[in-house]
Structure formats: structure tokens, C-alpha cells
Amino acid sequence: MSCTIYYFSATGNSLSTAKILAQQLGDCQLKTVSSCFKNSKVIEEREMVGIVCPVYYGTVPYPVRELLNKLVFTAKSPYIFLLNTYKGHCGATAQRVDLLLQSRGQKLSFAGGVPMPGNSFLNKPGKDEESLSLQKENLALFVEQLQQNPVQSFDHSEILPLRPVDYPNNFRGILAEDSCIGCGTCTKVCPMNNISLKDGKAIIGDDCATCLACFHWCPVEAIIMSKQEGIERRFKYHHPEVSFTDILAQKEQ
Ligand SMILES: Cc1cc2nc3c(=O)[nH]c(=O)nc-3n(C[C@H](O)[C@H](O)[C@H](O)COP(=O)(O)O)c2cc1C
Ligand code: SF4
Ligand code: SF4
Numbered sequence: 476m477s478c479t480i481y482y483f484s485a486t487g488n489s490l491s492t493a494k495i496l497a498q499q500l501g502d503c504q505l506k507t508v509s510s511c512f513k514n515s516k517v518i519e520e521r522e523m524v525g526i527v528c529p530v531y532y533g534t535v536p537y538p539v540r541e542l543l544n545k546l547v548f549t550a551k552s553p554y555i556f557l558l559n560t561y562k563g564h565c566g567a568t569a570q571r572v573d574l575l576l577q578s579r580g581q582k583l584s585f586a587g588g589v590p591m592p593g594n595s596f597l598n599k600p601g602k603d604e605e606s607l608s609l610q611k612e613n614l615a616l617f618v619e620q621l622q623q624n625p626v627q628s629f630d631h632s633e634i635l636p637l638r639p640v641d642y643p644n645n646f647r648g649i650l651a652e653d654s655c656i657g658c659g660t661c662t663k664v665c666p667m668n669n670i671s672l673k674d675g676k677a678i679i680g681d682d683c684a685t686c687l688a689c690f691h692w693c694p695v696e697a698i699i700m701s702k703q704e705g706i707e708r709r710f711k712y713h714h715p716e717v718s719f720t721d722i723l724a725q726k727e728q
Contacts, residue, residue, distance in 0.1 A: 476502075476554065476624075478523035483508035483539050483666070484725065485529070485686035487717025488560040488591040492614060493527040496558065499618045508542050509666040510728035517542060522550045526572070527558045529594070529686075531640040533566020535559075537684045538666055540641060543575050554624060557586040558617060562593030573629040584626050587617045594687055594712050607715070643667060643682040648702030649689065651677035655697040661689035664722055692719060 478500055482493035497503040504521075508528070511517045524546075528539045535557075557572050559565050569586035576583050589610060592603030639646045651661070657675035662668075669682040670689060677697070679689070690698040691711050713722075 476523040477521045478503040478525060479506055479519060479521045480504070480525040480527055481506050481508050481511070481539075481542060482526075482725075483528040483536055483686075484717075484722070485664075485666075485688035486594040486691050486712055487714030487722065488594065489527050489529055490721060490725070491714045491717050492558065492560050492589055492591070492610065493525075495611060495614055496525070496527065496618065499615070500621075507725040507728045508536075508538050509725040511542050511545065512538060512666065514545060516547055517545045518547050518549065519553070520549045521553075523554045523556070524548070525556045525558060527560070530559045530561040530565050530568050530588070531595075531685060532638050533564070533568065534571050534638045534641060535568055536686060537640055537643055540575065543572065544579070546579075548581060553581065554584045555581060556584055556621060559586070559588040560591040561588050562591065562595065567635055569627075570629045570631045571635055574631045574635065583629060584624070585621060586627065586629075587620065589613045589617065592712060592714075594691060640685050643669075643684060645669075645679065645681050645683040645685075646702065647683075647685060647700040649679050649683060649685075649698060650701050651679065651693075652697045652699055654695055655693075656695055658694060660692055660694060660719075661698065663726075664688040664692045664719075666726065688722065692722065 480493050482489050484490035497505050559568050565588045573583035590606040655676045661677050662670045667682045667684050669680045671678050
């Protein structure tokens with residue numbers, strides 16, 4: 476089956492995972508969720524469609540929800556799968572995505588996850604080497620299953636309340652401190668175009684997807700989460716095989 480994979484990634488875990496997956500599947504094109512953001516409709520012609528993205532508080536990032544709302548499938552019965560990268564638990568991501576797809580007359584066929592280093596503010600450095608070293612192995616297990624084209628059913632009998640990340644808002648109070656040097660890196664990586672420069676300093680607006688790309692890619696660690704006591708300073712992380720250019724290319728596709 477020919478396949479399109481849409482990926483969203485702030486620190487490269489999902490980007491790297493999507494690239495390896497595409498190689499293993501063959502006949503697979505890669506598209507970025509961020510590059511679809513400006514379109515009101517996204518026409519998808521391929522029979523197999525994959526979403527590769529992180530888990531945010533047990534659901535998918537807002538830009539991924541937006542894409543799912545805009546996708547128009549031309550295949551009669553597209554085979555749609557979800558592959559999450561996550562730190563500890565996928566939560567109800569599959570149920571939520573299936574529910575959303577069903578509201579659009581589609582369904583999620585298969586979902587899985589690959590554990591990866593955490594990029595949220597909760598994580599401490601130095602505990603993630605194992606998941607990185609097992610990334611390819613865990614992904615191979617997912618591919619083995621996916622190649623059988625399984626069809627799962629997802630129980631959403633319980634109402635799944637919206638999460639803070641299901642719509643744009645800066646509930647963590649992300650802002651740039653005075654140490655900001657006005658380099659503009661954060662304005663370029665922000666998938667929501669939510670950061671501007673004023674008088675040589677970064678200003679972060681309310682259209683935030685809490686992806687933490689700005690936090691992790693700022694060269695002087697000037698981005699903080701002002702509404703989160705005691706955790707303003709955490710470590711910077713990006714996937715070792717993913718460069719700043721790779722992250723930028725998500726918007727430029
Ligand atoms: C705002 C936020 C919330 C997160 N919530 C969860 C979570 O609920 N469960 C989990 O296992 N990982 C969680 N994570 C960790 C990410 O899902 C994980 O590190 C992912 O691989 C990051 O992918 P990326 O580098 O492609 O952006 C969260 C990360 C962020 C930034
Ligand atoms: S990346 Fe950091 S230093 Fe550069 S403009 Fe943004 S906050 Fe300021
Ligand atoms: S402001 Fe920062 S955390 Fe919010 S969407 Fe933009 S890059 Fe992500």
C-alpha cells in the first residue's frame with residue numbers, strides 16, 4: 476500500500492521515528508504537520524496514512540488535531556494509523572484520535588507507540604539513554620505489526636474531556652527572560668508562529684501548543700515556564716540525530 480506519513484516534532488524524537496518508519500515501509504512520502512497549518516483543507520490520496528507525533532498530557536498536540544480536522548481522504552477506505560513517541564505513557568491518544576476521525580466519517584485502524592526521552596518540563600536529564608538505544612528495535616516491532624494491516628477498535632464509551640493542549644493557550648506562562656539576545660531562533664522553530672521580536676527581545680503570545688521547541692532550541696536558555704514554580708530551569712534536549720535545520724524544515728516544506 477502506498478503511504479503518506481505526517482509528522483510533528485519539537486525536539487526530533489518523532490521526526491527521527493517518522494524517517495526510519497518511512498524507510499522501512501517503502502513507497503512512503505513524508506509530510507510535515509506544520510507545513511499544512513496554513514491550508515484550510517489537506518487532500519490526501521494515498522491508501523495508507525500515518526500520523527507520527529508526541530504525546531502531550533495523554534493526547535496529541537493541537538497542530539495534529541488541526542490536521543485531522545482538515546484532512547480530506549480520496550481513497551475509499553483509507554488505512555489510518557497513529558504512532559506516538561512518548562516518555563512514560565500514551566494515555567488515551569488513540570481513543571481521542573479515533574473519536575475525532577469518526578466525527579469526520581473515518582476511523583483509526585491501528586495505533587502504537589515508541590518510548591523516547593522526555594521533552595516535557597517534568598523530565599530530568601540523564602535517564603533516557605535506554606529508550607534512545609532501543610528506538611530502532613521498538614520501531615521494528617511496530618512495523619512488523621503494521622505490515623499485517625491490523626484493524627483495532629477503540630473504546631470511547633467514557634467521554635474524554637478536552638485537555639489544556641487541545642486548543643492553543645499559554646497555560647505554562649512560557650516567556651523569554653531578559654537574557655534573551657534576540658537571535659530569532661525561537662520565532663523560526665515555533666510551529667504556531669506565536670513568537671515575535673520586539674526591541675530585540677522575544678515576545679510569546681497566547682497561540683501556544685506547549686511543544687517546548689522554543690525552550691529546547693534557544694541557544695542561551697532564555698525561555699522559561701513562568702507559571703510552573705520550581706521547574707523554570709530544566710535541561711535542553713534534542714534527538715542526537717536531528718539537527719536544527721531538520722526542525723526548521725518542518726515549516727518550510
Ligand atoms: C507538553 C508536553 C506534555 C507531555 N506529556 C506526555 C505524556 O502525557 N505522556 C508521555 O509519555 N510523554 C509526554 N511528553 C513527552 C513527549 O511525548 C516525548 O518526549 C516525545 O517523544 C517528544 O517528541 P518530539 O521530540 O518529537 O517533540 C510530553 C511532552 C510535552 C512537551
Ligand atoms: S531563541 Fe532565545 S535568545 Fe533567541 S530570540 Fe528566542 S528567547 Fe531570545
Ligand atoms: S511558543 Fe514555544 S512552546 Fe509555544 S508553540 Fe511556540 S515553540 Fe511551542
